[in-house]
Every structure is written in C-alpha cells, then in structure tokens.
Amino acid sequence: MSYLNELCRFYERMTRSADSGMPPDGMTAENISFALEIDTAGDLIAVADLRDGRGRGQRLFVPARVPRASNVAANFLWDNTGYALGVDGKGKEQRTRQTAAAFRELHQRLLAGCTDTHAVALLAFLERWQPAHFAALDVREALLDSNVVFRLTGEEGFLHDVPALREIWRAARRADDDGAGRGICLVSGEAGPIARIHPSVKGVVGAQSSGAALVSFNCPAFESYGKEQSFNAPVSEEAAAAYTSALNYLLAREHRQMVRIADTSLVFWADAPVPEESCLGDLFDLTSSDDSPQDRTQVERLKAILLALRRGSPLNEADAALSPDVRFFALGLAPNAARLSVRFWLSSTLGDMLRHCGRWYADLALERQFPEKEPEFPPLWLLLDRISTPGRNKIVPPALAGQLGRVILSGGRLPESLLGVVLARIHAERRPDYFRAALIKAWLCRNKHEEKDMTTLNTDEDNIGYRLGRVFALLEKAQRDALGREVNAPLRERYIGSASATPRLVFPMLLRLAQHHVTKAKKNQFDGYDVRFSRQVGDILAGMSDFPATLSLEDQGRFMLGYYHQNNANYRKNDTAQPDAGEE
Structure with missing residues (x-):
C-alpha cells in the first residue's frame, strides 16, 4: 500500500477517538493567537490573547484551510488580520483590500438568510468594521498578521464551534464537492469528486511556513491527456483532506511522532494504537535528560532493549511488554521550494x-x-x-x-x-x-562485513592502515612526552592527513624525528623509555618491508580507527598523562 493510503487509514483511526487530537472531517488544526470578541450589534468589544507564555498561538480546530499561494481565498470564521480585518504588514494596500473583500464576501454569501445570533453578529461586524479602527487597538503590534477567530462577548466558545455555523460549513463543502470534477480516486479506488488543489502540509523543517504541497502540478510540462493541476493524479477531496490532516497531525511537535534529521522531517505511526507509537523517535536520540519522568522511563526502557539485543537476546526476552508484530510506518519528507519531496518510505514491524x-x-x-x-x-x-x-x-x-x-x-x-x-x-x-x-x-x-572486534584496541589486527594508525599515535605520544602538553606543532595537526593518505612520503621523516623526541622523553619519563618505544613500534611494524605509497579510503578509515584505539590505550596505561582536551 502507498503512504497516502496508510495516512488515510491513520486519519480514520484517529478520528474515531474524540480525544485523539486529530481534527474531525472538514476541520484543520491551526495556531490561533487572538480571539475578536464582538457583541450582537457587531461592535468589537475586546481582543482576547490566546498565546502561551512563549508567544505561540493556541492550537484550535477550525474550518479547513483553503489552498492558496498567490491567489486570494478566504477561510471561513477565521483567518489572518489581512483577511479578517483588512490590515497587514505586507505593505500592499490594493491586495489587502482584495483579501478583506474576499473575507467579507465569503461570509455574506454563506451566512445570508441565517438567523442565528452569532451569524447576525459577525455579518454586522463585517459591515461596521473599518481598517482605520485598527490603530486604536492596544495589542495592534502583536495582533498584526496573526491568525484570529471570533467569539460573542460573554460566551466561552468560538463562532466556529457553534453547531448552526458548522452545519453551514459542511453544506458549503458538500456543494463544492458536487461542482468538482469526478473520477476514480487513486488512494481509495472509489468514484468521487477529485481535488484540483490539495491542502498544504505545514511543519516540515525548511519548507514554507504557510505550508507546502506533497502533490501538485503547476506547469504544462507536468500535464498529460489534457488534465490540469492535480487531476493528473486523481485523489478524491476526501482522501486529500485525510492524508494532509494526518501529516499535519504527525508533524506537530506535541504529538512526538516527528524527528528532524538535518533537512529531513521523519514522521512515524502504527496501524494500531500501541504505547510504542510515540516513542520511535527516541531511538534516534537516547541522550535526552530534560524530558518528563515518563519520557526518561521510556528512554531507559529503549536502552535496556538495545543492550539486550546487542547481547543476542531475543526481542521477547528483551521486553515482554512489546508489541513486536504491530506494523509501523516511517515517511521522510524534505523541503523542495513550495513542494515536499519524499526521501524515503518504510513499512515494517516494530x-x-x-x-x-x-x-x-x-x-x-x-x-x-x-x-x-x-x-x-x-x-x-x-x-x-x-x-x-x-x-x-x-x-x-x-x-x-x-x-x-x-x-x-x-x-x-x-x-x-x-x-x-x-x-x-x-x-x-x-x-x-x-x-x-x-x-x-x-x-x-x-x-565491508568486518567481523573482528573493533570496539577497542586489537593488537592482532594485521591491516596495514590500522597498524600505521597505531604507530602514528605512538609517535605523537613520544612528542608530547618529550615536549610536554604545550606543543607548538603537534604531529596530529600537521601530519595526520598526509600520513594516512601517503605513508611512504611521511613516515620515514616522522620516525627520524621521533628519535629526537624519544631521547628527550627518556630524560623526562624513565630509564628504558627508548627501549619500550622501540619494542612497541617494532612489534606493530613487524613483517612490513616498506611503507605503502598510498592507502585506499577503506584503509584510511582503518588508519583513523587504529590511531583512536592506540591513543586511548596510551593514556589508559599511564594515568598521569591525559589526552589533550582538543581531542575530545
């Protein structure tokens, strides 16, 4: 099954639970910063601040956002101040007048003939409000360009929660569906109205803050058989709304089902409600210490599972409470201008x-x-x-x-x-x-299917790159033992790149230089230092007739691994000398 199909199934599962946090059909979750409190006569009485202590808007279920890029299209019962109040900070007066007119026209058309008090009050407000009134508001600076909703003064709920107004919205959506082109949906396989433009997906790191499209067509080169825009890939209005709502839910940080990996936003979910559904992201970072006690407990549980798996224990012995057969899905999304690209799609079991x-x-x-x-x-x-x-x-x-x-x-x-x-x-x-x-x-x-133990120093490893890395670490230690910690030109900083790539050009010179360091270190350290050094280097280079002219990338990697292991061993054996802080 495609990821669109699985996202739709996830949406259907979540909407069956009233407290899941998934917006119901026809609604989207949006960050709303302010509520405009109006009276029955249409006067603006107050502006309620809905933001939290960090200045973030409250996440509310509002009528579904209309797709828009450069076009003018208003949302029902909510929008930004450019639409709702005719004032924004973009400096384009003509466009702002167009957006305000679109907001007013939409509500006059949909609410005409409605006798509900809330509808009458909103229409009166739209008739009485003038953008010039905005300058008199105390919160005008914070309010500008924010998303706003409406509330009748003296009431707790918002206008978009009023049953009569929500029914008007549902009827308007059904009318739009009836006027849309019909076809076979590639997601559900059922006949129905096809979405011309899919809703935007918000929350992908690096994408436009207003949202980006996962499915879209905007050039003739993308069109075929005379089909324009998203009719090229027919997805029903219902399926498009479902998969975008599911993605917006998964991308919301509070649901803990998204992980950022550089420019990739990874979302994951299961095909059944299991406790592990919100913890898969912790597998990418098991170091968090500032989470809640419950989160820290979950992280420790995952660490115990991974350690048990490392020891070769079966998964059911690692944690008997797991649901290993539940299917999990992972979708990696990356920004691509106004669109999203799919980096990878995985379907597997937990x-x-x-x-x-x-x-x-x-x-x-x-x-x-x-x-x-x-x-x-x-x-x-x-x-x-x-x-x-x-x-x-x-x-x-x-x-x-x-x-x-x-x-x-x-x-x-x-x-x-x-x-x-x-x-x-x-x-x-x-x-x-x-x-x-x-x-x-x-x-x-x-x-390269290396089966030898490479977690710590392996003195039996005969790879030439690994052995030369060990020798380089010994040469560096001899320099430090001779000159102390304050070395003007440490070997590592001057030669580690060339020594790992072209050993024949570098190592003979380093070994000659090492004789001076060993002689001086013998005076600073202990008698027999030179004998011990010669024996260590000789044991590592035993059987090597000449230094190789170059090392392959693989052997350069083994060189660095040998250097790291030997460097650790050098200072583990001598507790009085510690690795340089620069090598952390």
Missing part, C-alpha cells in the same frame, strides 16, 4: 525496526575516550553535527541524513559516500574523535 536499530548501535559501539561526556548510544543529530561543514549554518551533505535515517530503521548498507565525508572532516579539523571513529567503525562493519 520488532524488525528495533532489531535494525539494535544492529546500528552495535555497529557504532566503540570504547569511549571521555565516558562522562560521550554517550554510549550516539544520537544521530550529534553524529551528523560532527561530519557537517562548520560555519554559521552547518551543512550536512545533501541526502546523506535521510539515507542514514532510512538505514537505521531498515538495515542494509550505509551510504558509500559516508566514509569519504567522515575522512574529509577529519583531514580538515585533524581530529578523529569518538563520534567520527564510531561512524568509520559502523561503515566498515556494515559495508
């Missing part, structure tokens, strides 16, 4: 997803250099941060984040480009830290 996540963290498992600072389960956002291009706005390589999110949940090979990206950042910053070394290890385990 058990399979947990097993894949367990394998991911097992591949990442690595001895930590600073256990008090480095998490045992590195969150994906932090891994991406360590391989992103530094600057005011850190840049993660395009599509890489989405690919990693898909691999974590589905298994399979890691992107081939990942190793090159990690090495590029190490060469640029001269720092193979815990997170970058963990990504290298995961890439080697997953893509």
Whole structure:
C-alpha cells in the first residue's frame, strides 16, 4: 500500500477517538493567537490573547484551510488580520483590500438568510468594521498578521464551534464537492469528486511556513491527456483532506511522532494504537535528560532493549511488554521550494525496526575516550553535527541524513559516500574523535562485513592502515612526552592527513624525528623509555618491508580507527598523562 493510503487509514483511526487530537472531517488544526470578541450589534468589544507564555498561538480546530499561494481565498470564521480585518504588514494596500473583500464576501454569501445570533453578529461586524479602527487597538503590534477567530462577548466558545455555523460549513463543502470534477480516486479506488488543489502540509523543517504541497502540478510540462493541476493524479477531496490532516497531525511537535534529521522531517505511526507509537523517535536520540519522568522511563526502557539485543537476546526476552508484530510506518519528507519531496518510505514491524536499530548501535559501539561526556548510544543529530561543514549554518551533505535515517530503521548498507565525508572532516579539523571513529567503525562493519572486534584496541589486527594508525599515535605520544602538553606543532595537526593518505612520503621523516623526541622523553619519563618505544613500534611494524605509497579510503578509515584505539590505550596505561582536551 502507498503512504497516502496508510495516512488515510491513520486519519480514520484517529478520528474515531474524540480525544485523539486529530481534527474531525472538514476541520484543520491551526495556531490561533487572538480571539475578536464582538457583541450582537457587531461592535468589537475586546481582543482576547490566546498565546502561551512563549508567544505561540493556541492550537484550535477550525474550518479547513483553503489552498492558496498567490491567489486570494478566504477561510471561513477565521483567518489572518489581512483577511479578517483588512490590515497587514505586507505593505500592499490594493491586495489587502482584495483579501478583506474576499473575507467579507465569503461570509455574506454563506451566512445570508441565517438567523442565528452569532451569524447576525459577525455579518454586522463585517459591515461596521473599518481598517482605520485598527490603530486604536492596544495589542495592534502583536495582533498584526496573526491568525484570529471570533467569539460573542460573554460566551466561552468560538463562532466556529457553534453547531448552526458548522452545519453551514459542511453544506458549503458538500456543494463544492458536487461542482468538482469526478473520477476514480487513486488512494481509495472509489468514484468521487477529485481535488484540483490539495491542502498544504505545514511543519516540515525548511519548507514554507504557510505550508507546502506533497502533490501538485503547476506547469504544462507536468500535464498529460489534457488534465490540469492535480487531476493528473486523481485523489478524491476526501482522501486529500485525510492524508494532509494526518501529516499535519504527525508533524506537530506535541504529538512526538516527528524527528528532524538535518533537512529531513521523519514522521512515524502504527496501524494500531500501541504505547510504542510515540516513542520511535527516541531511538534516534537516547541522550535526552530534560524530558518528563515518563519520557526518561521510556528512554531507559529503549536502552535496556538495545543492550539486550546487542547481547543476542531475543526481542521477547528483551521486553515482554512489546508489541513486536504491530506494523509501523516511517515517511521522510524534505523541503523542495513550495513542494515536499519524499526521501524515503518504510513499512515494517516494530520488532524488525528495533532489531535494525539494535544492529546500528552495535555497529557504532566503540570504547569511549571521555565516558562522562560521550554517550554510549550516539544520537544521530550529534553524529551528523560532527561530519557537517562548520560555519554559521552547518551543512550536512545533501541526502546523506535521510539515507542514514532510512538505514537505521531498515538495515542494509550505509551510504558509500559516508566514509569519504567522515575522512574529509577529519583531514580538515585533524581530529578523529569518538563520534567520527564510531561512524568509520559502523561503515566498515556494515559495508565491508568486518567481523573482528573493533570496539577497542586489537593488537592482532594485521591491516596495514590500522597498524600505521597505531604507530602514528605512538609517535605523537613520544612528542608530547618529550615536549610536554604545550606543543607548538603537534604531529596530529600537521601530519595526520598526509600520513594516512601517503605513508611512504611521511613516515620515514616522522620516525627520524621521533628519535629526537624519544631521547628527550627518556630524560623526562624513565630509564628504558627508548627501549619500550622501540619494542612497541617494532612489534606493530613487524613483517612490513616498506611503507605503502598510498592507502585506499577503506584503509584510511582503518588508519583513523587504529590511531583512536592506540591513543586511548596510551593514556589508559599511564594515568598521569591525559589526552589533550582538543581531542575530545
């Protein structure tokens, strides 16, 4: 089944529960900042502030938002001040007059003949209100361009909650459906009115704040057989409203069913109501400490499951309360101008997803250099941060984040480009830290099927890249032992890139330089320092007749892993010397 079909099924399941937070048919959830309180004569009595302490509007179910981009189209019983009051901050007076006229005309047309007190009061307000009155309002600066609803003074509810007005809205939607083109819906397979323009999806990071379209056509090149706009991909009005409502629900932060992975917004849901439905996002970040006690309990539960899976325990033994056979769905969305692109779509069981996540963290498992600072389960956002291009706005390589999110949940090979990206950042910053070394290890385990234990130093490893990385760590330690912590030009900062790429050009010079460092270190450290150093280097280089001219990318990755392991071992054996803070 397609993701549109599953989103529609999710919408239907959620609307069967009154307290689910899913807007009912014909309604959408919008952030409303203010309520305009009017009396029966149509006078504006007060402006009620609905915002919370952070200045965010209250999320209310209001009549469904009309699709609009550059066109003028008003919403029923709510809108921004440009439509509802004829005042906005865009500086386009003619367009603002058009939007105010559209709002007034819509309500005069739909509410004509309605004798309900609320409808009469709203029509009177629209007749009496003048944009010039806006300057007299105390909250005019905060009110400008905000979304507003209406309320009759002295009442608690809003006009859009009045049964008579909601029935008028439903009747208007049925009339619009009758006038729409009809066809076979590709989602439901049923005949019905086809949506010409699909509702907008809001909440995707990087997309337009007003919303973006998942299905849309706006150029003749996209059209076929004379069908314009979304008639090219016939989806019924009902299905379009359902899948967009479901996406808007999932993308809302308060529902905890969305995770941001760089430029990808990942939403997930199940085909049945299970407690795990809102915790899948925690698998991407098991380090959160500021959540509620309930959230922290859930995170600890997930950690216990992953540790049990790492030990090889079956899932039912890892947590007997799980529902491993429940189907889970994951949809990765990325912004693309006024549209959304689908980075990936996954359909699997909860058990399979947990097993894949367990394998991911097992591949990442690595001895930590600073256990008090480095998490045992590195969150994906932090891994991406360590391989992103530094600057005011850190840049993660395009599509890489989405690919990693898909691999974590589905298994399979890691992107081939990942190793090159990690090495590029190490060469640029001269720092193979815990997170970058963990990504290298995961890439080697997953893509090269490394079965040897690479979580800590492996003295039996005979790979040339790994051995040279170990030697480089010993040479660096000899320099520090000789010159102290304040070294003007540490070997790592000057040579780690060239040493890992072209060993034959660099290592002979480094070994000659090391003789001076060892002689001086012998005076600073202990007698026999030179013997111990020579024995360590000799054991590692045993059987090597010459240094290779170049190392492949794989062996450069093993070089960095060998350096990281040996560097940890150097300072674990000697508690009086600690790794440089710059190597954190």
